[in-house]
Amino acid sequence: MTPGARRALEAAARLFYERGIHAVGVDLIAAEAGVTKKTLYDRFGSKEQIVVEYLADRDERWRAFLARYLDDARPAQAARVQAVFDASRAWSAKHGSKGCSMVNAHAEISDPAHPAFPIITGQKQWMLALFTDLAREVAPDGADRLGRSLMLLHEGALVAHGLNVFADPIGHAGEQAQALLATAASAEAR
Amino acid sequence: MTPGARRALEAAARLFYERGIHAVGVDLIAAEAGVTKKTLYDRFGSKEQIVVEYLADRDERWRAFLARYLDDARPAQAARVQAVFDASRAWSAKHGSKGCSMVNAHAEISDPAHPAFPIITGQKQWMLALFTDLAREVAPDGADRLGRSLMLLHEGALVAHGLNVFADPIGHAGEQAQALLATAASAEAR
DNA sequence: TAGCCAGTATACCGATCTGTATAGTGAGGA
DNA sequence: TCCTCACTATACAGATCGGTATACTGGCTA
Incomplete structure (x- = not known):
């Protein structure tokens, strides 16, 4: 897993747990992880996969x-x-x-x-x-x-x-x- | 509670429980209850209140x-x-x-x-x-x-x-x- | 008869949703 | 040197989000 992907998954995990899955958008995950949405979709393909x-x-x-x-x-x-x-x-x-x-x-x-x-x-x-x-x-x-x-x-x-x-x-x-x-x-x- | 409001609350309850709160929009609640969004907001004021x-x-x-x-x-x-x-x-x-x-x-x-x-x-x-x-x-x-x-x-x-x-x-x-x-x-x- | 009220229908607002597109940067390896 | 890879930046698409606006209908009641 690339560094950006790892940061994204860590951010997603924290946000999903604290706020709920549907309440957290991919833009927020990207911003919190310090990556772009492009990186998210290059690494994971979809929010569902995240x-x-x-x-x-x-x-x-x-x-x-x-x-x-x-x-x-x-x-x-x-x-x-x-x-x-x-x-x-x-x-x-x-x-x-x-x-x-x-x-x-x-x-x-x-x-x-x-x-x-x-x-x-x-x-x-x-x-x-x-x-x-x-x-x-x-x-x-x-x-x-x-x-x-x-x-x-x-x-x-x-x-x-x-x-x-x-x-x-x-x-x-x-x-x-x-x-x-x-x-x-x-x-x-x- | 008016008949429309009652139907709306029943539909919302079923949808919220089955699919989750954030996954259900007010348009869907209105459609399932057979009321318009106007009625929803006249009766409840906000989704949060529902x-x-x-x-x-x-x-x-x-x-x-x-x-x-x-x-x-x-x-x-x-x-x-x-x-x-x-x-x-x-x-x-x-x-x-x-x-x-x-x-x-x-x-x-x-x-x-x-x-x-x-x-x-x-x-x-x-x-x-x-x-x-x-x-x-x-x-x-x-x-x-x-x-x-x-x-x-x-x-x-x-x-x-x-x-x-x-x-x-x-x-x-x-x-x-x-x-x-x-x-x-x-x-x-x- | 007049007014109120619950409701319908429809259109719209700005914001946000997931997802895609184009273009470019910097580092590491063959 | 050249290619690949991970990444950035930005813009946009189509849909849906919560919420509001205008206009109208039918029934009940004073």
């Missing part, structure tokens, strides 16, 4: 960001579940608090045939699979149920954080997740 | 919709918590499955000074207060914590439902909520 690469890049960065937290928390699975919530809190602190960019993008993209659609749904599927995998060692029999519960707590916490419903919802969700893990583990030990 | 009344109307309708479920479930508080999730599932089935209109609107409204902002945050605050109130009788000491957990489950379920992460997330959240209530009640009985 949106796609914005979301794909977010997803990729989040997974890499999370991977470090998960690695550091090995090997206990309960600690690794906690690491997901810790990573989310750190990510939110760094990238702003308007909630999940995938959820927000989904609010603006109605057409399931939109090329960004599989990125959005894929990210959520991946997170569900992650939670289910983490749950499997703690409670093999109830892994699916436990994974889904962890997923709901996590998604709810991101929303509550974005809308500022109460203080530190991600921390609260992490604590609740630990309680869930403990209950599930003792239930299977029976 | 957005405000759309969200305020949604909020009002949801509270009335929920109130019937809550009343029918009296007096047991656990049943009333379940009623919130039952109401959410019925509401989603009736109004479409793109998640919470408040969360989606928040994704598109960046300015906290926007007149729709207090409606969005107010709705979430009201839901948190409701869950906390319901939790109070079950577990007086841990009502705040329990209320927040129920809130996270509920919000997470709405997101998961909108993004179609897995089947029937609202039902799953309801079950999880019941488990939480049972645990909290027995913990306080100790």
